[in-house]
Amino acid sequence: MLGALAKSLFGSSNDRYVKSLGKLVAQIGGFEATISALTDDELRGQTVKFRERLKGKETLDDLLPEAFATVREAGRRVLGMRHFDVQMIGGIVLHRGEIAEMRTGEGKTLVATLATYLNALEGKGVHVVTVNDYLAKRDCEWMGQIYRFLGLTTGVIVPGLREDERREAYAADVTYATNNELGFDYLRDNMKYERAQMVQRPFNYAIVDEVDSILIDEARTPLIISGPTDDKSELYMAVDALVKQLSDKDYEKDEKQRNIVLTEDGTETIERLLESAGLLQGSNLYDFENTQVVHHVNQSLRANKMFKRDIDYIVKDGKVIIIDEFTGRMMDGRRWSDGLHQAVEAKEGVNIEPENQTLASITFQNYFRMYPKLSGMTGTAATEATEFHEIYKMNVVTIPTNVPVQRKDEEDLFYKSIEDKFAGIAKTIREHQAKGQPVLVGTVSIEKSEMLSEFLHKEGVKHSVLNARFHESEAHIVAQAGRLGMVTIATNMAGRGTDIQLGGNLEFRIEDELKDLAEGPERDAAIERIRIEIAMEKAQVLEAGGLCVIGTERHESRRIDNQLRGRSGRQGDPGLSRFYLSLDDDLLRIFGPDTLFARMMRSSLEDGEALPPSKWMSKAIETAQKKVEARNYDVRKQVVEYDDVMNDQRKVIYEQRGDIMDAETVDDVVVDMRHECVNDIVGAHCPPGTYPEQWDVAGLKAAVLARLSLEPDIDGWLTEDAVAPDIIEERLVALADAAAAEKAAALDVVSWHNIEKSILLQNLDHHWKEHLATLDALRQVVHLRAYAQKTPINEYKAEAFALFERMLSNIRDDVTQTIGRVQFQFENAADVPELPTLPDFITNYGADGGAGAGVDENGFVTTRIPGISAGSGGGDPYAHMGISRNALCPCGSGKRYKHCHGALA
Structure with a gap:
């Protein structure tokens, strides 16, 4: 009561903050007469002046009043739209890295031009993020008229662009794109083998349109890039046929948690059905040998009993297409992961696409938190203000309407x-x-x-x-x-x-x-x-x-x-x-309070x-909604907590990849790995402080042969009086280095460096992929640790760290082993292999969702950029000839093909 009284006297903190921005709006208005008197060329010249001032000691905040006035005048001349004062407030809020909550119809799209123009003056690029491709194209064309009039460049990222087109769009001053395209481009960039193949620039500033939809509603599920695994369509169809024979008493549904489990009777029934179909090993469904069958049964149960056609998905052109629960739109190319999409395809009797294995993933929370400066706008954000602040450190500012609202609710x-x-x-x-x-x-x-x-x-x-x-x-x-x-x-x-x-x-x-x-x-x-x-x-x-x-x-x-x-x-x-x-x-049925139903039933309403x-x-309805919102927040918070663990590791791996790509040579890294590998071998078989009689000589020989491809006279070394583990280690290091130097001498320096770099990157990617699969499996079961009175997230962190250390050790061993075993048989120097280019991948959506379509000639599924592999320039007349990258270019320039018409875009 006292709070309400104080608010009526002094206004809310939001009201006071908005009022404090009035002085800045007045300064912007003070420039209007001067700016409106400029000719078109003079107005366009403002951009050059602002950039010159930025090179001096002035900041973006210093330029804000005059820059905003410039955009207002450009909007009036180009679009016939003059920014209202409340829109200026919205622009200031966006520039400060906050969320502007503006009612529908208040012109958020126009508001974004203010902060976008000001921040684009630095030349580091500004990303305007939209919820769909239509809006990205529309806004880039529509609002882009202002930017182009003022001398800035614009670009738009939509599916189907070639790599060079994407790179050009990201290089623009202002880039419009959807959240999915940005996320997938980031993941694809960090799977490439050369810096020149990457399309994105370093992160600078992003404005997220419909920020609640993108950063909250879609943040429950991560973006995933994956490759196909073995085809198990027959097993999906067989299990689906059996699950459809189950009755209501065979399972229990929890609609609040969207979960379903077999009852004891249901377990017995499905065991007998699986046994008669020859799909069960032994007689117990939960024996270790039947783990895969249990997984298929669970997913088929969810598909048949929890997921409804025309609500959760539709079937179109023989494909199951997910429906976005928040926008009602079809999510073309997206697929549920973990076999759920295949189970739904079996249920509907359509073609079953292969399951996918995660190659790279990131949550929207961790993607957008990489921007040094992030802001957003929407009509509805105040109800989620706490989450925005806790996850993204952004405050929500409610902007007053230009004209009072007349609607009756x-x-x-x-x-x-x-x-x-x-x-x-x-x-x-x-x-x-x-x-x-x-x-x-x-x-x-x-x-x-x-x-x-x-x-x-x-x-x-x-x-x-x-x-x-x-x-x-x-x-x-x-x-x-x-x-x-x-x-x-x-x-x-x-x-x-x-x-x-x-x-x-x-x-x-x-x-x-x-x-x-x-x-x-x-x-x-x-x-x-x-x-x-x-x-x-x-x-x-x-x-x-x-x-x-x-x-x-x-x-x-x-x-x-x-x-x-x-x-x-x-x-x-x-x-x-x-x-x-x-x-x-x-x-009401799932979340409504019981008393609500009782009272309504007692009211004995007549039909109709x-x-x-x-x-x-x-009020009761609002309480039910708050319950669901709190539950969904917990889900999103848990996604972030678990992904934060992976995110720390992801940053390390991606940073290492970047360093490797940028380095002219990775000799020092490979040599260190080889020496550490030798140290491990000797330490494991000849422990310090032990006598030669206690050493595992047979194991030492086997390890040296397997991991270093060497067969030294270890028995002869052991006959020496002063033999010790450190002496054996020194000798093995010398032999391994000599073997590597011999191989390097057979090739020119550039080719050998390329081979080392390629082996290092491919091993890094392979083990990172396996590590992601292991972390996925760990996350599925770590909640069981709660039965031992342990906190699952803490257990996950400890296990994930140990797995990461093991992964690094495996990378070191595999790189050493590969270089030790590699043999070259070239007829001429033109046959030396180049670094591979990146093929297309399935782009998946979420722990609950993903994307994918047809398999290309590389065995990867292409969806988001069909038929275009990373690095394909599109302007090569000799592309169809299959010319070696190191051969002379057919055009007669005298250059190698890779440096001429075959140059990567």
């Missing part, structure tokens, strides 16, 4: 069943449509949107459906959702990126209606006609009450509900919002009757 309505609820919604929609009020209906799944569509057809209501099935026409459907009497059903509105404008969207109407009309007086007249029609229609829609938003049920996250509500009441327009709920809704709106009921 009505209390929720409750029905007994989904059928009653949808019937009530359909009647309400018909009433709103009858008076010309546009209606936007938000659903949580394709199934629910299609169910509601059937109810609307019965009521005779004309409507459009926007879900994962019709995502191609998404922007056009959303853009016209504010037209007179328009009814639009949308599966989740998060991150749609297109504003709903009352009366319709001029740009999209021109594109849809005048695409075949050539430039000229006729087209200009048609555009003017459309503009007048939109103005008249907007007036009618405003009179009808603006956009009406209806939610068919509450989402697990309050942010998603707020995003749907925020579509109405844009820029001070009137509007209305209400959510409709029933006892059958997942949120709604419970009167109640603040108590709305």
Whole structure:
């Protein structure tokens, strides 16, 4: 109570902070008259002046007022859009590395240009991160007009680009890209064999659009690059057929944790079924020999009993495609990992793709924390402010709207069943449509949107459906959702990126209606006609009450509900919002308090009757949502805790790879590895402080032959009086060094250095891949340590450190062994092998998700950049001839092919 009183007198800390930025906004405004008087060329010249001032003693903060005023003027001239003062506040917040929470329709895309331009002046590159490829391309073209007018370069990263195109886009002053493309490019870069093949520059500054969607919703699952393993499709199909024979009493479901386990009866049943199918070794399902079968049974159970078609995934063109639970979009090319996607494919009877093995992975949390400066913007972030601060060290600042919000948010309505609820919604929609009020209906799944569509057809209501099935026409459907009497059903509105404008969207109407009309007086007249029609229609829609938003049920996250509500009441327009709920809704059924159900049941509602709106009921719903949000936060926090362990190791490995690639020679590293390997061999078989009679001479000989490829006269050495472990070690070192020097002498210096570097990098990558697989397996079982009263994360850290040390030891031994065994038989110098280039890989999404498609000629699956391998320049007329990299170029230049037309882009 006292807190509320103090807030009413002094304002919240957010209010005071925003108010303090008013002085800076006034300074920006003070430059407006001077800047607006400049010619276009003079305005463009501001960029050169700013960069010169940065080379002096001035900082970005010193330039901010004048730079922001410059962008404001450029926006007015190029786009016809002048930044409001509240947008200037948003730009300042972004520049300071904070999160700007701005309502839908407040122009976040335009706000980003302020901080982007200012930070791009340093020339280190600014990344603007969007939630999908459409927005990345749209914003780069749209807002890029401002940057290009002011003399900055822009680039966009989308799937399908060649390596040289990606490198060029990353080299631009401003680069637009999706979070997935950025993450995958980072992982791919750290799997390449030459620095010149890498596409990204060092991290500098990123602005994340829809920051809650990217850094929170999608942060539960890591990005994974993987290669294919053995085909087990027959086993998946066989197990699937057996699991489908199980009854409800054979398993128990925990919908809160999305988990399912066999009961005792179920275990017996599946054992008999597996035994009769010849898939069980022995008679006990949980014998060690049946580990793989148990895994397949568990995943098949999840696929058949937990994952639902048209809710969690859809089947399109013979493929199972994941549906993003937050945006309702199809996640093309993404696949669930750990065999779950294959189990769903077996369930649906489509072609089963091979399982994948992790080659590289990173969480979004650890990827974005590598940026020295990170900021974001969204319409809904305040409910997750604690998480943003704890994970990313970013504060959330709520920016006031330019015009006061006029929307009315009505209390929720409750029905007994989904059928009653949808019937009530359909009647309400018909009433709103009858008076010309546009209606936007938000659903949580394709199934629910299609169910509601059937109810609307019965009521005779004309409507459009926007879900994962019709995502191609998404922007056009959303853009016209504010037209007179328009009814639009949308599966989740998060991150749609297109504003709903009352009366319709001029740009999209021109594109849809005048695409075949050539430039000229006729087209200009048609555009003017459309503009007048939109103005008249907007007036009618405003009179009808603006956009009406209806939610068919509450989402697990309050942010998603707020995003749907925020579509109405844009820029001070009137509007209305209400959510409709029933006892059958997942949120109430799984997470709702028991008393809620008891009271509603006692209220003895008639069929089709709604419970009167109640603040108590709305509070109960909010409590249920907070429970889910807390659970999801725990999941994300655990992902970060475990990935932090791997991240420390990842940094070491990637830093080592970089050092190796940059080094002209790795002789010193290879020699040190060889000497340490000899030290280990001698120490293991001739322990210090022991007598020669106690040494394991046979083991010593075998180890020297296996790991060094040497057969010295050790028996002769042992006959000497002064023989000691250190003498044996010295002799072995000398012999091993001499053998390596002999091999090096057979080749030219550059070739030998390339071979050493190649062996080192390939061994490093091989063992890192195996290490990742081991850590994955460890993470699956480490929670069992809790039964011994041990903390799983601490156990994981200790085990992971020991495994990392073992990996480094294995890398050292394998490099030494490979160089000891390698033999060369070249007919001429042109046959000396080059460093390999990187093939394409499957790009997976998450511990719960991943991506993949067809297998290429290298045995790797290509999806994100089909048919293009890293380092392919695309401008080589001799590429099809299969010319050796070290042969003379066919063009007659006299240069080697690799330094001429075959040069890596």
